[in-house]
Amino acid sequence: MHERVNSVNKNVCTILVFVISLVFVNDNHLGPAQEFTSALEEFQRVSGLPVTGVFDEATKTAMNKPRCGVPDKEATYSTLIPPTVNVHQNEPNRRRKRHLAGLVSKNRQKREVSETGHMAFSKTLLRWRLMGEGYSSQLTVDEQRYIFRLAFRMWSEVSPLDFVEDTSSPLEDIDIRLGFGTGRHLGCNQRFDGTGREFAHAWFLGDIHFDDDEHFTAPNTGSGISLLKVAVHEIGHVLGLPHIYRPGSIMQPSYLPHEAGFEMDWMDRKAIQHLYGGCKGRFNTVFDWIRKERTAYGEVVIRFNTYFMRDDWYWLYENRNNRTRYGDPVALQVGWRGIPTGGVDAYVHVWSRKRDDVYFFKGTQFWKYNQDQDQAFTQDQEGWRYPRRISEGFPGVPSPIDTAFYDRRESRIYFFKNSLVYGFDVGANSLARGFPKRIRDVFPPVVSGDHPDGNVDAAYFSYTHNAVFLLKGTGFWQVVGSRDRWRRPFLPRNGLLPRKEVDTQWFDICNVHPAALRMNEHSPVHS
Ligand SMILES: [Ca+2]
Ligand SMILES: [Ca+2]
Ligand SMILES: [Ca+2]
Ligand SMILES: [Zn+2]
Ligand SMILES: [Zn+2]
Known part of the structure; x- marks a missing residue:
């Protein structure tokens, strides 16, 4: 210099x-x-x-x-x-x-x-x-x-x-x-x-x-x-x-x-x-952590942050700058205390008028996350001790799962395992009618043959894009939303748009x- x-x-x-x-x-x-x-x-x-x-x-x-x-x-x-x-x-x-x-x-x-x-x-x-x-x-x-x-x-x-x-x-x-x-x-x-x-x-x-x-x-x-x-x-x-x-x-x-x-x-x-070249790799789970916060003036505001998790590390993604936060990745245990080591399978945030519950899934178990204390519950207000078995908390859902996401409009969690998807009705606490179904039937390819088939790594609802993404390996498929169908009515409901590489949409998610x-x-x- x-x-x-x-x-x-x-x-x-x-x-x-x-x-x-x-x-x-x-x-x-x-x-x-x-x-x-x-x-x-x-x-x-x-x-x-x-x-x-x-x-x-x-x-x-x-x-x-x-x-x-x-x-x-x-x-x-x-x-x-x-x-x-x-x-x-x-x-x-x-x-x-x-x-x-x-x-x-x-x-x-x-x-x-x-x-x-x-x-x-x-x-x-x-x-x-x-x-x-x-x-x-x-x-x-x-x-x-x-x-x-x-x-x-x-x-x-x-x-x-x-x-x-x-x-x-x-x-x-x-x-x-x-x-x-x-x-x-x-x-x-x-x-x-x-x-x-x-x-x-x-x-x-x-x-x-x-x-x-x-x-x-x-x-x-x-x-x-x-x-x-x-x-x-x-x-x-x-x-x-x-x-x-x-x-x-x-x-x-x-x-x-x-x-x-x-x-x-x-x-x-x-x-x-x-x-x-760009940074490529498979993710365990990707999610927006959305929460209500009270400002200094007493207003309630909704904030969210985007997280990409891989093994025992995570990145916070700055959507506004379209890059990861400086200094990431950070060890999972530092930012998410009490969740299991070695990579989680899925993250689900059940968020409705009645509920505001965050869960992590790994193997046959799930953990509930205390958002106020910023650490996993060992026991929640209802007296449940964690981790709990998935089969107890979500009857009819198999384990381990590949990934899952919560669909707010339908009050439904979609759990993915192999080539099947399990719609879970949160209110009824049971599988939705007709599930499990083939992923391919619920999320059909827009272009014939361009589909993950199964073993999806992460299903991610992005508030920034107002869209669901299925990630597998180094690629992703965006799920057709209602806005897409309004503009292009020929698109199938929940259709998967053609595959793209993750690093063409989310930048600088690089291992150290x-x-x-x-x-x-x-x-x-x-x-
Ligand atoms: Ca000199
Ligand atoms: Ca996963
Ligand atoms: Ca690197
Ligand atoms: Zn120089
Ligand atoms: Zn010299």
Whole structure:
């Protein structure tokens, strides 16, 4: 990260990306020649060289300084890297070869061009280490490690990548090595420049060095340069991101003082997902937790939050921003005390004029949730002890179930199991007439053959969309509602619209490595 864009940075910072892309083009004879030429011209332009489009002496000389993996270029990803796949090391220039040798051969299996044709790591679990010879003299080692864990976590929260701190594996197995130094440092042949100007440099798909002449500080300590911000920016480069010229982006070339509540910008999220894809996965259950709250003025207002649950973790989904809450996922037991571990099967909120009951289901049992106390009941006001057997509380409903949701209009719970659905009449406390039925008969496909058939993971009524969704695997089907049928009367009642991928509708529901999940509990940094 740099205080401001200057031509020196431009010269050094683009080089590695271009060198790597040129290696690809040179050695892969299928590589399109015009891509090579335009990449070369681009390199010459940002390097301040005559733009010849030819691999001339000046260009070769400039490329002999592959010291910084920071491509200083606007976010036009496609022009930089040709869409070729294999890395071959076959360079005419000895010096360049020496500089690149470790990098290229070391990462030969690790890196390739992603689906979208851009350079990226080809695996999703990456190991990092703060090198013992490279500790900062300004923060405790615990603080440094904590800040780096947080920085990696921030990228993990918005991408399919996961990061683990690895302090024991052989060095060659570490993907990203971090260290601090001043002037000449860590055997690196790009020296740091003292206080100011350059704060750090990073190798594309490689290591990060921090200039310890900068006054690095922990988050929210007010003065100095936020090590967290610099680290997040440099990790972005390591992962393959160029500078992004957009206010709010962590990939802006200029360092801005650490504002409170610093988060990953929309563009940063889209950029990393452009390289590595969206976050996909199966959910245990998805629901809107709706409740009445009294405001400071005594008004009763209805609020709801959307939750996605997977195994022992959950995300709160911010519908207004169309993304997950910063810092998620959170351990289930932290936010939903007393519900069973290992993933619940279903959530049901029976919400009518008479009742306001929240249930979780798992296996053959169900739990009732005390919304005032924000924890599961062990015993409710009517004297029932929990967990109870599903067969007792919901006669006629089998167990375990796949999922369930409450339909307010019909005062009915729909329980799903395998290919059947059980309509349960809450008032009568029994199965509705004619149930169970085939899911396919109650929720017919709108497009023939496009249907989950059975084993639905989650049935979700969304207040935001005013629609029911059936989720299975990484996909979902939206249930046709009355508004849809008013506009398009030919649609079948409760028909399932064609399948879509969950990550095209709900963004950034990304796993974080379990080792990184509990980090908040032992933070040496006050936040
Ligand atoms: Ca992740
Ligand atoms: Ca500096
Ligand atoms: Ca489920
Ligand atoms: Zn940068
Ligand atoms: Zn260095």
